[in-house]
Amino acid sequence: xxxxxxxxxxxxxxxxxxxxxxxxxxxxxxxxxxxxxxxxxxxxxxxxxxxxxxxxxxxxxxxxxxxxxxxxxxxxxxxxxxxxxxxxxxxxxxxxxxxxxxxxxxxxxxxxxxxxxxxxxxxxxxxxxxxxxxxxxxxxxxxxxxxxxxxxxxxxxxxxxxxxxxxxxxxxxxxxxxxxxxxxxxxxxxxxxxxxx
Amino acid sequence: xxxxxxxxxxxxxxxxxxxxxxxxxxxxxxxxxxxxxxxxxxxxxxxxxxxxxxxxxxxxxxxxxxxxxxxxxxxxxxxxxxxxxxxxxxxxxxxxxxxxxxxxxxxxxxxxxxxxxxxxxxxxxxxxxxxxxxxxxxxxxxxxxxxxxxxxxxxxxxxxxxxxxxxxxxxxxxxxxxxxxxxxxxxxxxxxxxxxx
DNA sequence: ACGAAATTCGAGTACTCGGTCTAATAATTA
DNA sequence: TAATTATTAGACCGAGTACTCGAATTTCGT
Numbered sequence: 001x002x003x004x005x006x007x008x009x010x011x012x013x014x015x016x017x018x019x020x021x022x023x024x025x026x027x028x029x030x031x032x033x034x035x036x037x038x039x040x041x042x043x044x045x046x047x048x049x050x051x052x053x054x055x056x057x058x059x060x061x062x063x064x065x066x067x068x069x070x071x072x073x074x075x076x077x078x079x080x081x082x083x084x085x086x087x088x089x090x091x092x093x094x095x096x097x098x099x100x101x102x103x104x105x106x107x108x109x110x111x112x113x114x115x116x117x118x119x120x121x122x123x124x125x126x127x128x129x130x131x132x133x134x135x136x137x138x139x140x141x142x143x144x145x146x147x148x149x150x151x152x153x154x155x156x157x158x159x160x161x162x163x164x165x166x167x168x169x170x171x172x173x174x175x176x177x178x179x180x181x182x183x184x185x186x187x188x189x190x191x192x193x194x195x196x197x
Numbered sequence: 198x199x200x201x202x203x204x205x206x207x208x209x210x211x212x213x214x215x216x217x218x219x220x221x222x223x224x225x226x227x228x229x230x231x232x233x234x235x236x237x238x239x240x241x242x243x244x245x246x247x248x249x250x251x252x253x254x255x256x257x258x259x260x261x262x263x264x265x266x267x268x269x270x271x272x273x274x275x276x277x278x279x280x281x282x283x284x285x286x287x288x289x290x291x292x293x294x295x296x297x298x299x300x301x302x303x304x305x306x307x308x309x310x311x312x313x314x315x316x317x318x319x320x321x322x323x324x325x326x327x328x329x330x331x332x333x334x335x336x337x338x339x340x341x342x343x344x345x346x347x348x349x350x351x352x353x354x355x356x357x358x359x360x361x362x363x364x365x366x367x368x369x370x371x372x373x374x375x376x377x378x379x380x381x382x383x384x385x386x387x388x389x390x391x392x393x394x
Numbered sequence: 395a396c397g398a399a400a401t402t403c404g405a406g407t408a409c410t411c412g413g414t415c416t417a418a419t420a421a422t423t424a
Numbered sequence: 425t426a427a428t429t430a431t432t433a434g435a436c437c438g439a440g441t442a443c444t445c446g447a448a449t450t451t452c453g454t
Contacts, residue, residue, distance in 0.1 A: 002452050003399085003400085004399090008401095030227035043403090046443095046445080047401075049444080108305065111309075115222075153383070156383050162368070168364075173318070174308055187357070241433045241434055244433070246412090247430090250413095395454100398452095405445095406444080415434100416434100
């Protein structure tokens with residue numbers, strides 16, 4: 001009685017997911033065929049569908065993965081003492097991530113798909129809620145130490161910072177003159193003026 | 198020798214464009230088939246392709262239309278004396294437009310498609326450049342009258358306001374708690390703090 | 395080494411895609 | 425009216441779609 005090897009199984013899923021991410025960021029969810037993912041992963045369709053029952057579950061897995069990555073970034077930054085600096089640092093990493101067109105492309109694809117498929121929409125909403133909660137925690141913590149305007153509406157401000165994050169990814173798509181590495185100063189100015197009285 | 202009636206021709210194009218916009222905002226560019234557009238427009242494929250040679254040209258026409266609409270909004274607001282108020286008024290209309298999910302959906306679809314298809318990317322870049330130019334003109338005008346920080350980098354600030362606009366549309370997709378009509382105050386706060394010293 | 399389960403393959407399925415073609419009809423002018 | 429052109433419908437096309445299936449192969453506990 002042979003059993004499945006969880007490590008090998010997970011590794012194979014990763015291979016598929018990485019191939020799918022590469023394809024999706026190039027051509028979008030609906031623009032890439034399962035055959036293309038198979039080719040990128042050097043795998044037959046029978047094999048691919050052995051690991052994911054439908055193309056949709058592959059997309060869902062990628063959105064879920066996005067969430068874990070965001071949580072991971074916050075975990076690393078959470079140990080900072082200076083909460084305002086932690087927030088600005090997080091935004092710097094966002095700007096850095098946006099510099100990778102594949103990442104921005106995927107972020108936009110997920111947002112667009114969220115409006116069409118309510119299952120993806122629900123996943124994206126969860127990701128966003130967690131992001132906003134983490135941002136709000138930073139802001140209210142900073143407020144209680146007077147690093148930012150102490151009268152600030154933390155959840156409300158977090159919501160708009162989330163909007164700015166989305167906006168950064170859109171910049172890559174529509175503004176060829178937007179160079180993330182040159183925009184750090186203006187971003188900090190925007191954020192600090194918004195948050196600090 | 199019969200001639201084409203430009204009015205009828207234009208009206209027929211409008212019918213197709215409106216049908217396509219309805220479909221695209223529901224299912225995305227690649228998610229809707231030309232047959233669906235035909236059904237929505239109550240028209241045969243032969244007829245539809247008589248007016249647009251390819252599906253792509255329909256998409257392109259929609260993006261182009263978006264540009265004209267934006268220009269129109271600015272034209273109406275351009276007559277204001279108070280340039281800061283004009284800017285805030287423009288952002289209010291953006292927030293209002295975002296309240297229509299069909300509009301936000303289309304905006305996201307265009308951004309996502311811009312990353313995949315360079316022809317759409319070029320059109321979207323033009324639209325964005327015009328938007329930024331109009332915003333920058335408002336900002337520098339306001340700066341010269343000391344309505345905003347007179348030392349401001351107007352084009353740089355315009356770029357980030359464009360990012361905020363994109364971010365608003367993304368909010369609709371991923372944040373079910375984002376209610377445009379309740380966010381006007383926070384938006385004004387964000388903008389005025391950013392622009393005014 | 396055996397046998398069963400896990401994995402892999404790729405041809406094949408029913409169907410949809412964007413787009414074409416033909417042929418009929420409607421509108422215009424000579 | 426006759427000739428010409430614009431417009432229309434919808435059957436049709438080859439290519440591609442997500443996904444299935446049965447068989448071949450690999451792997452591992454015994």
